[in-house]
Amino acid sequence: MGLPKFARLKGVHEELSCNLYVANCGPAVGLTLDCIASAFSAYGTVKGVYPADESGCRVIVSYYDESSAQSALKALDKNPCHDLGGRFLHIRYSVERPPCQVRDPDTVQVSLKASEMNIPGIYLIHDFVSAQEEEQLLAAVDARPWHNLAKRRVQHYGYEFCYDIRNVNTQQKLGDLPSFVECIIEKIPLFRKLHEAADISLDQLTVNEYPAGVGLSPHIDTHSAFEGSIYSLSLSGSCIMEFRASVGDRYMNNSDYSSNYARKAIYLPPRSMLLLSGEGRYAWQHYIPHHKVDMVKDTVIRRGSRRVSFTFRKVRKGPCKCDYPQFCDSQQVKQEIGSY
Template structure:
């Protein structure tokens, strides 16, 4: 069952609510939900502590009684709390929505693709060496970066156009750079892939993610790229979540793609969620069902919880996404997610 959803506070001062929106508090600043519940529990019974958003720095504290919320707000708002590392909390009342969704609930994080049981998904760790990683980072740092809202990108072969969520096949940028030639050779020698995989890749997007910056849920546009997408992680780790929406909730929704920051609303859509840890120097392959029918998503966290460990993301994460540009319409077996077949 999904976790309760709360409305965003907009200057609300509703003392009838037992729910508090607490800023400057959460896993990203080193405070576990258990510690937060213990501190707030001195003012009354705490029903639960929930993530307020994906930042990891804001939580919802839900009390059993509204009087407990009133006491906690009065005693803790704007004041340093020694039990929470001396942090000054910023607290407002919050109101629970009648709708419930499961998008804020954390899911177990796997460390191998086989644990997820998503057809067509593969992960190979230590795909490159630390020295090769350093050389790849040095090569892209010598090139020109294009600035998006929250990160920088570079395109090779063909440019991905975020406005149309596709590539312009009439604007060929040239062969892929020499610094990825070893990666391409290694990809072609994969022996662990099921079925025939087309690895004649001709498009590269390099993304640089600052700490805490992720990627909205999306499926790479079917008509833009063929069925094999490779993503090499460099410099820093992250987790990637996969979501498969039910046909009934997805009908009529647009197929999203790539890197548009303005994605569809996830509210009231039923979906299955699975998550995997991507360490530096690993490569992920999306093919078949995992490529065509599952949205992939990088949470906007500075700290990821993997099994029983909290792993802080590095000062940067750089990904190399290698794809083959599609020259005709997509004829995949997942028409409900396919822009070519709608």
């Protein structure tokens, strides 16, 4: 069952409602829904506290009667709330929207399994590495130098990925993949059960470290740079990864879209390995929204202080001859690839 959906009443203080839209309040600012309910229960019996959106810092507090909501609004709007660490709240009345209006064009249902997304070529295996391997992998990269990008840090092995040209210099090999990733590489054949062409001769690794709230812009990994299978292991923190394809493209069915894109999303827990191949690798942009919290099946999941991903690819030595020429730089047609 979905959450009740509410709309903020802009500037309408006199229109009473049992529901309050409360800004500057929520899991992203360190306040659990339970502690918010407890603070607001000083003004009447609280029916429920719900995230108002995916920001993690706006909630709906729902009372059984309007007089409780009115007392809470009078006492707490733009005043410090003692029970919530002296936080200043911004409060409006809110109304429950009828079910036909509930679709927020900015939100997308988050799948737990790749098969729920229904994008050909995308697979996810949970618990691909153990907690002990995760710890060792993090220690190994933390013992090596990081390169700072604007908002995240990276390391490259095998070949350097150059963000300005979105490609690798195939003439300049850095070396073999480091021995500490052997425990990952040896398990890649597990994907053969899901995808017959699981490529095991990977020779390029990019390690990304994202602080909480930092995501990744929409892009398709350059076709001419890498072969058809891209593996990405999530460590330490979780995130959601979204996928989008233009509505005009034939590589999508016509459900699940808002504005000009079909959009899908998947939850990537720590230690899970994602495979992008085929249509999902060549024709869908992937990206990580810049959120501190993710809404996954009505649960608010706070991002950890860091997420570290290991992305394994095989450098392409000739032109790409994929079946998706409109996204293919080797096939010289206008692309839609975006920046990393």
